[in-house]
Amino acid sequence: HQGHLTVADLFGRPVDLTVGRMELKYGDQRLVSPLDWSAVGRAWDGLLLRARLPSASVDAFLTNVKEGASARRDQHFWGVYGSCKAVKDHELDAYLLGRDLGNESQLSEVRLEKGNLSERTLGARVKGKVSAADYSSEAAWQFGRKAGMPVRAWAAALTGGWTFAPGWKPRLGAEYDYASGDTNPADDKIQTFEPLFPFGHALQGYQDVFSWKNGHAVKLSLSGTPAPGTTVALDWHYFRLAQARDAWYN
Numbered sequence: 260h261q262g263h264l265t266v267a268d269l270f271g272r273p274v275d276l277t278v279g280r281m282e283l284k285y286g287d288q289r290l291v292s293p294l295d296w297s298a299v300g301r302a303w304d305g306l307l308l309r310a311r312l313p314s315a316s317v318d319a320f321l322t323n324v325k326e327g328a329s330a331r332r333d334q335h336f337w338g339v340y341g342s343c344k345a346v347k348d349h350e351l352d353a354y355l356l357g358r359d360l361g362n363e364s365q366l367s368e369v370r371l372e373k374g375n376l377s378e379r380t381l382g383a384r385v386k387g388k389v390s391a392a393d394y395s396s397e398a399a400w401q402f403g404r405k406a407g408m409p410v411r412a413w414a415a416a417l418t419g420g421w422t423f424a425p426g427w428k429p430r431l432g433a434e435y436d437y438a439s440g441d442t443n444p445a446d447d448k449i450q451t452f453e454p455l456f457p458f459g460h461a462l463q464g465y466q467d468v469f470s471w472k473n474g475h476a477v478k479l480s481l482s483g484t485p486a487p488g489t490t491v492a493l494d495w496h497y498f499r500l501a502q503a504r505d506a507w508y509n
Contacts, residue, residue, distance in 0.1 A: 260302055273311040280304050283320065283456075285340050286352055286384045289397060289416060289471060292458035301456060303336060315343040324358075334360040334376075336456075349387035356380040356455065357403075378403040378410055380455065393432075394419045405449050412452040414438035414471055420480075427483030427491075434480070436463070440473030440502030451505055469498040470508040 263279025280302050282293035294301045305322030317339065324334040338356035345351075360376035382399030394417075401412040420432030438452040454471040463469045463476055475498070482492035500507060 277307040288458035314345040317341045352384040414452040429483040432480040434478040436476040440505035472508040
């Protein structure tokens, strides 16, 4: 699953270089997650360069996601992800993520166009805690080309909660997620947001019936800690398509 070499403090600088097969995990794992709950988790082959600052870090990575001998094409996943924790109990992230998939040059131009993917995801995330209140917000814009058509899509997520101090420390929370869908699947543009490699199992409910893709998702939650290491939670979900002419994605 993993096998990598990390060289710390490269050239005497606060920079680490990791090469090999590794897990990637960023933010709330809405877009990049190793999918820890699955019996077969995700891993990426490639290299990662991490610059460490006193209250921030910046990652730059280039990986190979898929290497199919029959298709003879690789899918490359790369990105730059920065995270700042200069303010206590707060995180501010910004990122640019890219996916590229191309066919062999010897194939026909039509097949090249249909098989190609050149997609970029530009986004930001903020998360924090003030006394008993907690919140998070993330927004991402997607652009590029897929199957010869322009990609124009976006998504956003907003969460909030309040933790009560006595007893089980119950937390009452709410969440709203939105991801764009295709207004007209027959036209020559793609408006359906792709959540890349998400940890959807935890974000849109454990039944895995909905994704951060073409939809509205509302969540109300109540949780508590009756004993150390034990959490009890009750979640209520409501899902609705953003565009009825697009599909329902789980």
